[in-house]
Amino acid sequence: MAMQNVQSVPAELSPEALESAAQLVAEAQADFDRVMAEDSRVEPRDWMPEAYRKTLLRQISQHAHSEIIGMQPEANWISRAPSLKRKAILMAKVQDEAGHGLYLYSAAETLGQTRDKMMADLIAGKARYSSIFNYPALTWADMGAIGWLVDGAAICNQVPLCRASYGPYGRAMVRVCKEESFHQRQGFEILLELANGTPEQKAMAQDAVDRWYAPSLMMFGPPDDDSPNSKQSMAWNIKRFSNDELRSRFVGMMVEQVKVLGLTLPDDQIRFNEDAKKWEHSPLDWNEFQEVLAGRGPCNAQRLERRRQAHDDGAWVREAASAYAAKQKEQAA
Numbered sequence: 389m390a391m392q393n394v395q396s397v398p399a400e401l402s403p404e405a406l407e408s409a410a411q412l413v414a415e416a417q418a419d420f421d422r423v424m425a426e427d428s429r430v431e432p433r434d435w436m437p438e439a440y441r442k443t444l445l446r447q448i449s450q451h452a453h454s455e456i457i458g459m460q461p462e463a464n465w466i467s468r469a470p471s472l473k474r475k476a477i478l479m480a481k482v483q484d485e486a487g488h489g490l491y492l493y494s495a496a497e498t499l500g501q502t503r504d505k506m507m508a509d510l511i512a513g514k515a516r517y518s519s520i521f522n523y524p525a526l527t528w529a530d531m532g533a534i535g536w537l538v539d540g541a542a543i544c545n546q547v548p549l550c551r552a553s554y555g556p557y558g559r560a561m562v563r564v565c566k567e568e569s570f571h572q573r574q575g576f577e578i579l580l581e582l583a584n585g586t587p588e589q590k591a592m593a594q595d596a597v598d599r600w601y602a603p604s605l606m607m608f609g610p611p612d613d614d615s616p617n618s619k620q621s622m623a624w625n626i627k628r629f630s631n632d633e634l635r636s637r638f639v640g641m642m643v644e645q646v647k648v649l650g651l652t653l654p655d656d657q658i659r660f661n662e663d664a665k666k667w668e669h670s671p672l673d674w675n676e677f678q679e680v681l682a683g684r685g686p687c688n689a690q691r692l693e694r695r696r697q698a699h700d701d702g703a704w705v706r707e708a709a710s711a712y713a714a715k716q717k718e719q720a721a
Contacts, residue, residue, distance in 0.1 A: 424625055429555040432498040440624055443617065444554050445499045447626065449506045452492035453517035456510075457691050459485045461525035462534065470528060477574060478531065484567045491564060495556040511696045519677055520607050522685035529582055529589075529596035535575015537597070537604040537642070543568050544638045545608060548628035557626075576645065583650045590650075597646075598654040605669065606677045608635045614674075633666075640667040 416435035423430060430436055463482045469475040493503045509515040520538055525531070546565050552558040582593035609615055609631040621627040629637075639658060646653050657670035679685065 431555045448496040452489045453510050455485050455489035457517045457521045488564045491560040495560045498556050519680040520603050522680050522688045529592040532575045532578030533596035533600040537600045539568050539571040541604045541607045553625035594651050636666040
């Protein structure tokens, strides 16, 4: 798309100028529609409808917030991991999640939103992040369940985003998905070792799977009938599959993998519907989902308070970086 942004038209323009500006917007919209039809990509300098920009900004910033908040339940277990090897692996994973947040904040900034504003919205409780990160990690087995189920659901949802119509988002997701694939294998390996350990260790692994299974399914978002943004995101080629389609795919993956673990999924209604050609599962508690999104989950207050504290504790680093940048600019002048 060669057309530059023509997002607004000053009201004081003459009728002729208004008509000319309207024509430019119409041409830009037609160019945007062509890109969507060709399944091509929009880049930051290209014109885009304001609704498209806002949708992207909401989705990408929420995704970035999720990566940053998602560091907390795992970072809390670094010092308690059962071996030096496990500590090092978990530390590397948490560092990866921080990197994912940075990639995504950078992608969101190309849409005209500053990182400071996004962070301010997060710590003020105005911005949302994935509901899954408001649940407690009670045992070491939770590190396995988070890797296998939570990161597994993330991969199922995010691999199609590598083809998102917005260039910076799609390119960021390529690296994110490669690293998330490693995280899922790491979680699977933790559960596999526990499941093949003592009866107490296997019971701990099963308990973690039982607790994280339903929240992981809800990560894909509400049912399609109750997801107002999903259809439009698919029409704009941001998303490729609906929430329910992705959830069904994920259940089918878990059904086979849990057999290797020697564990069970806490759902006796899982079955493959031959007529619909999809996996089905028992109803989820969407009231719980809405409560968590509304800030009334088990760990909402705790997770946000820790993010606020970390932000405040890091103020001196931001100030020092700004002072250094100003000094470098002054010396270069």
